[in-house]
Amino acid sequence: MPIPDFQSLMLPALKALSDSAEKPVSEIRNHIAKAEGLTPEEMQELLPSGRQPVFVNRVSWALLHLGRAGLSERIRRGVWRLTEEGESLLADAPPRIDMNYLRNYPAYVTWRTSKNTSPSSGDATLIPPDDSADTPEEELDRIVRQLRNELEADVLDRVREAPPAFFEQVVVDLLIAMGYGGGDAERGRVTGRSGDGGIDGTIREDALGLDEVYVQAKKYADSNTVGEGDLRNFAGAIDAAGTTKGVFVTTSGFTSAAKNYVARSPKRIVLIDGKELARLMVVHSLGVRTRIRHEIKRIDEDYFDQEAL
Known part of the structure; x- marks a missing residue:
């Protein structure tokens, strides 16, 4: 089953604390997973960033909101318990x-308002909608994905327009x-000229030049896919060059027969x-540059862990 959104996990998280005992977050997560019927595979599903499991992220935010409302409290690092308000x-x-x-709890309203109000204008319009199903990390990942997809599409368009x-x-x-x-840029060269035998470029595989990789580049419209014949010709050119490795790149796609x-x-x-070409160009900063860089910071639990002192 799909992993419930973080708001849907608030009640299960509170129920996990119903015996009023102090519980580590790992135990709370296990209790929720069992109650919701989640599989081990679902519990390991990662956010698009690949940095944290979706389930872990959503439970953490559910606990945070419950704590800000005074229904639960974090008594020390990674350990929560139910409050009298939560028990009631x-x-x-x-x-x-x-x-x-x-929002029935004043402490929660104060927290939501204060953390989202612009210090300069006093405008509280930055408060996210109460029907939001995404945690801040999920929302950030979604926005980053959208911007990256748009950039990759622009990169591919520019490459197709180029000579x-x-x-x-x-x-x-x-x-x-x-x-x-x-x-080393000196170890790669473009050879694509008339009579090139189907080879548009060569590049040494390593710094010592122990082997060469041959390259074929086809700038096609999206609807003009590369077929098996093109790959056969490329394989023949590689064979004639006395090597076994090649990279075939196109701005369109490949037919099933070619694959x-x-x-x-x-x-x-x-x-x-x-x-894939556009994705790799963005990943390796070819033809693109960083416009804005944001750092997302979090509490250093070790710094505030008094028990470790």
Whole structure:
């Protein structure tokens, strides 16, 4: 089943503390997972950033909101317990607890208002909607994904608009940026000219130049996919050059027959389509530059851990 959003986890989190005992977060998570019928695989599902499991993130935010409302309290690092206010609420058996419900508690309203109010204007419009299902990390990941997708689409458009010779240079530059040739631009070169035998570029695989990788670059429209014939010709050119490795890059895509041919071929040929090309260019900062950099910081628990002193 899908992992419940963090607001839907508020009531299960409070119920996990219902015996009023002090409980570590790991025990709270296990209690919730069992109650919600989550599988181990679902509990390990990661945020798009890959830095934290979705379930861990959502439980943490559920506990934070409950704590700010005074329904639970963090008594020390990673350990929570139910408050009298929380015990009273559970006795009323509410069907759901969410951000809108927590507005019944003045401490929660004060926290939500103070943390979202602009110091300069006093405007509280920065408060996220109470029906939001995403935690701040999930919302941030979604925005970053959206911006990255738009950037990758723009990069691919610009590459398609460029002359073929520039595209061939882009491919060689990308492989250098990825570490081929030891990252030395002098170890990669564009060879794409008439009579090139199907080879548009070569690059030394490592800094010592022990092996060469041959490159084919096809600047096609999105609807014009690369077929098996193009791959056969490329494999033949690689064979004639006396090597076994190649990278075939296109701004469009590859037919199923082309992919199947590469899978069966004894040659080691890597296929990079337009979407993957744009993604790699962004990842390796080729043709793009950083405009804004934000640092997301969190509490250093070790610094505030008095028991460790």
